[in-house]
Amino acid sequence: MTAAAELYEPKLGALPTLTGTPTHYCAGCEHGTLTRLIAKAIDELGVRERTVMVSSVGCSVLAHEYLNVDAVQAPHGRAPAVMAGIKRVRPDLLTFAVQGDGDAVSIGLLELLNAANRGEPITVFLVNNAIYGMTGGQMAPTTPSGMVTTTTPAGRDPVTTGPPIDATRLVAAFESPAYVKRVFLPILPTPSPRVFNARGALEGAKAVRHAFEVQQRGGFAFVEFVSTCSVNWKLGILEAKRYAAEVLRPLFPPGLYRDRFAVEGR
Amino acid sequence: MSDVREFLKGNEALAYGALRTGLNAYFAYPITPSSEIPETLATEFARSTFPDFRTFLQAASELEAINMVIGAAATGAKAMTATSGPGFSLKQEGLSYAAGMELPLLVVDVNRAGPGLGNLGPEQTDYFQATRGGGHGGYPTLVLAPSSVPEMASFPALGFDLAFAYRTPVILLADAFLGQLKEDLVFPDVPSPSYDVAWAATGARGEARHVLSSLHLELADQSRHSRHLLDKRTRIAQREQRAEEVGTEDAEIVFVAYGICARLARRAVRILRSRSIRAGLLRPITLAPFPERRVRQLIEQGRRKFLVVELNAGQMVDDVRLAAGGAANVELLGEMGGLLPSSLDLVRAAEAMAR
Numbered sequence: 001m002t003a004a005a006e007l008y009e010p011k012l013g014a015l016p017t018l019t020g021t022p023t024h025y026c027a028g029c030e031h032g033t034l035t036r037l038i039a040k041a042i043d044e045l046g047v048r049e050r051t052v053m054v055s056s057v058g059c060s061v062l063a064h065e066y067l068n069v070d071a072v073q074a075p076h077g078r079a080p081a082v083m084a085g086i087k088r089v090r091p092d093l094l095t096f097a098v099q100g101d102g103d104a105v106s107i108g109l110l111e112l113l114n115a116a117n118r119g120e121p122i123t124v125f126l127v128n129n130a131i132y133g134m135t136g137g138q139m140a141p142t143t144p145s146g147m148v149t150t151t152t153p154a155g156r157d158p159v160t161t162g163p164p165i166d167a168t169r170l171v172a173a174f175e176s177p178a179y180v181k182r183v184f185l186p187i188l189p190t191p192s193p194r195v196f197n198a199r200g201a202l203e204g205a206k207a208v209r210h211a212f213e214v215q216q217r218g219g220f221a222f223v224e225f226v227s228t229c230s231v232n233w234k235l236g237i238l239e240a241k242r243y244a245a246e247v248l249r250p251l252f253p254p255g256l257y258r259d260r261f262a263v264e265g266r
Numbered sequence: 267m268s269d270v271r272e273f274l275k276g277n278e279a280l281a282y283g284a285l286r287t288g289l290n291a292y293f294a295y296p297i298t299p300s301s302e303i304p305e306t307l308a309t310e311f312a313r314s315t316f317p318d319f320r321t322f323l324q325a326a327s328e329l330e331a332i333n334m335v336i337g338a339a340a341t342g343a344k345a346m347t348a349t350s351g352p353g354f355s356l357k358q359e360g361l362s363y364a365a366g367m368e369l370p371l372l373v374v375d376v377n378r379a380g381p382g383l384g385n386l387g388p389e390q391t392d393y394f395q396a397t398r399g400g401g402h403g404g405y406p407t408l409v410l411a412p413s414s415v416p417e418m419a420s421f422p423a424l425g426f427d428l429a430f431a432y433r434t435p436v437i438l439l440a441d442a443f444l445g446q447l448k449e450d451l452v453f454p455d456v457p458s459p460s461y462d463v464a465w466a467a468t469g470a471r472g473e474a475r476h477v478l479s480s481l482h483l484e485l486a487d488q489s490r491h492s493r494h495l496l497d498k499r500t501r502i503a504q505r506e507q508r509a510e511e512v513g514t515e516d517a518e519i520v521f522v523a524y525g526i527c528a529r530l531a532r533r534a535v536r537i538l539r540s541r542s543i544r545a546g547l548l549r550p551i552t553l554a555p556f557p558e559r560r561v562r563q564l565i566e567q568g569r570r571k572f573l574v575v576e577l578n579a580g581q582m583v584d585d586v587r588l589a590a591g592g593a594a595n596v597e598l599l600g601e602m603g604g605l606l607p608s609s610l611d612l613v614r615a616a617e618a619m620a621r
Contacts, residue, residue: 050469052341055479064477070467072340073479075363078333081325085337085345086467088321089291093341093469111333114326 017042019068028237030185030227031059031127033201034098034208035066038125041209042069042094045216051094052086054079056108058100059133077108080115083122094215096123102132105141105167112171116220119176123211123221126167129229130248137232141165144247149232164251168224172257178219180258181207184249185225186241203254210263217261226252270453276418277302277445280348280374280438283419285310287426288458290343291321293334295353298386299442300376303348318344318458328353332360332373339364339371340478342463344426348374350442351392352383355400361435362401365495366480370429370461372422374438376445377577379604387604388442388526393581396437397554404492406499408506409437409554411524415449423459430461432502439553441577443526443606499555508551509560513539517546519620520564522586523575524550526606531575534612541613543620548572553582558589565594571619572596575612595619 014020017039025032042048051069055061057076064071074082079097086095104112104126115122131149132138138151142164146155156164172180183204188197204225211221226248230240256264274282281303284292292311294304304324311322321338325331331347338345349357354375364371375396379389394400396409408428412421418440425436467476482488510528512535514520519538521531528549538545548564550557561572572594574583583598590596599615601607 048469049471052467052469054337055481061481062483064479068470068475070470070475071477071479072337072467073363073367073481074333074336075359078329078336078360081330081333082337082340084323084330085291085293085334085339086341087337088323088334089338089343089345090341090468110327111330114330 015039015043017048017068019066021065023066024062025059026231028228028230028240030129030225033185034125034127034204034225035063037201037205037208038096038098039067040205041212044209045212047094047212050092054082054086054095054097056097056099056103058103060098060100060127061134063098077103077106078111079103079108080111080120080122080124084115084118084120087121091121094212096125096212098125098127100133101126101128101130101140101142101167105165112167113174116171116177116222117174119178119220121215121218121220123215125208125211126222126224127227128167128224128252129227130164131229131232133229133232142167144251166252168222168252168257171222176220177222177258178260179211179214179221179263181210181256182224182226182252182254183207184244184254186228186244188241188245189238213263214261219261224252226254268455271450272453273448273450274415275302275445276415276440276447277376278306279415279419279451280422281306281310282453284346284422285316285319286453286458287423288318288344289316289346289422290318291335291338291345293331293345293347294322294324295328295331295349297350297353299378299445300348300350300374302445303374328356329359332357335371336360336364336369339369340367340467342466342468346372346374346422348376350376350378354392354395358395358401361407362399362403362405363480364435365399365405365407366403367478368433369435369478370426370433371435372425372429372438373435374440377439377441379442379602385604386442388577388606389602389604390441390525390527390577390581391602392439393553393576393578396439397556405495406434406502407437407554408432408434408502409439409552411439411551411553412444413525413528413549415447416451418444419451419453427459428506432498433465434498439525441525442604503555506552507555507557507559509557510549510551511560512547513544514546514548514564514569516544517569518544519571519573519616520546520548520569521573521575521612521616522548522550522582524553524582527575527577530607530609530612533609534616537609537613538616543617545616550582556585556589558585561586561589565590570594573599573616573619575599575607577601577606
């Protein structure tokens with residue numbers, strides 16, 4: 001075990017569905033949080049041995065290095081189609097993808113929306129951090145108007161580039177999806193300097209588990225995690241959390257947008 | 267099932283051939299002149315005639331279809347899709363990923379005419395895109411060229427055999443003429459083979475888990491993987507070159523033609539021989555690997571004149587010239603736009619070359 005892994009393990013504890021490989025995610029990034037929430041849900045449900053994750057393209061491209069499950073790589077944006085192919089021949093398997101906003105909402109919007117409309121029994125976790133992280137901070141489909149990115153140096157102009165796309169409401173516009181939820185994932189500072197509000201992670205843990213349960217019952221499940229990217233936003237970690245709360249949360253309101261099987265009611 | 271005699275279009279025969287070799291999944295996007303393939307499979311899926319055939323699904327795009335094939339193939343299923351030129355361009359992304367992940371799958375291209383939309387007539391202009399690996403990154407492809415309706419029916423079985431043996435995508439390159447041509451054929455009563463799919467991603471049990479990925483961020487890892495793919499290409503080239511020959515043993519002029527053009531050449535050989543010109547035909551069955559060994563052997567045996575007939579401005583002719591290495595006269599008779607040369611055009615060109 002590397003020194004970094006030793007640091008990681010005692011703090012967070014080993015899970016059978018975590019490989020223990022230290023993640024490459026930047027400090028403060030919610031991708032790492034979500035990775036752990038997924039591993040926890042898979043272990044709780046006892047489905048690791050019949051799970052096949054689909055790796056997308058973006059910061060989540062290496063998620064299969066951290067999650068101890070079988071994995072298949074999808075081309076950029078095509079993860080929902082690859083998952084549909086898996087489930088159509090092997091409905092007994094559980095499949096999911098962690099997609100970024102560029103992957104799911106820009107280059108892969110056709111794949112996402114058509115899978116949603118067919119009600120494919122798959123699970124899409126969208127990490128919306130409003131920017132292309134892996135490629136170094138370019139405008140994403142979810143970038144708020146006015147945000148400076150490397151391809152919108154004067155701030156995103158909605159007149160020429162359109163306003164940010166609300167993926168959750170797009171998915172919820174179809175009748176077929178069984179579970180559509182948006183979670184605000186970042187932990188938030190509180191007035192007390194050593195105390196943080198981690199409600200997002202708790203909500204996220206439930207949403208991940210619900211999304212898998214919905215898939216097991218044959219439904220399409222979509223959870224958007226509003227997240228931060230302090231490095232590419234050029235903000236400190238806590239500044240980025242505050243920015244997300246002030247700008248992204250009103251733009252992408254958290255909430256339950258569809259729950260056909262009433263998994264949250266029980 | 268017993269042997270069954272049928273009278274079918276090439277596209278229909280291909281669909282039934284795939285079903286009879288145990289096709290599990292078909293993902294469709296309609297495009298002329300290949301649409302009878304998904305239509306036939308949709309009908310048979312609704313009838314539940316073939317128990318192995320678990321999935322037929324019409325996708326929203328060519329990209330969705332090839333990526334669904336990737337997903338199904340990753341679980342070890344026999345999965346395929348079919349398209350024509352404009353769609354085949356869109357399949358290249360998926361073919362690159364599938365080759366990188368070493369997934370066995372089948373893609374059929376019923377080649378139509380022209381760049382862009384072109385028209386619905388036959389051409390062989392997708393030869394380069396199919397044989398060179400039309401996607402990014404450099405990878406081996408295995409390309410089969412049927413030349414009759416019976417071969418449209420039998421090549422899916424051959425294609426899956428090769429795809430699973432080498433864990434690589436296989437392309438079946440037909441043309442609009444073969445897709446629409448009707449001939450009679452016999453489906454032999456043979457059991458559908460099952461393949462070793464121990465590598466498939468179907469859930470990690472015990473210590474072993476299967477990660478099917480084309481991502482190798484460490485340069486040395488990618489180098490190793492690329493060499494592994496190159497070794498595979500070399501192995502395929504050594505073992506799998508296939509061709510049919512007619513009258514090549516004494517030919518003073520050898521046609522090289524595949525698909526619909528091979529049928530024209532076969533007739534031209536008969537006519538030329540009736541005129542005392544010893545003509546022959548080398549018909550590549552595998553376009554990749556190209557049967558260059560046979561070209562070289564024919565040259566060693568004294569054949570010096572090769573007339574390549576293809577429905578493009580000259581693509582396979584490059585492979586014949588590469589194989590000949592300047593040791594033979596290699597000429598091209600090409601036709602484009604969806605038109606076919608007549609056998610008499612071939613005869614005249616061969617007579618001119620023979621003089």
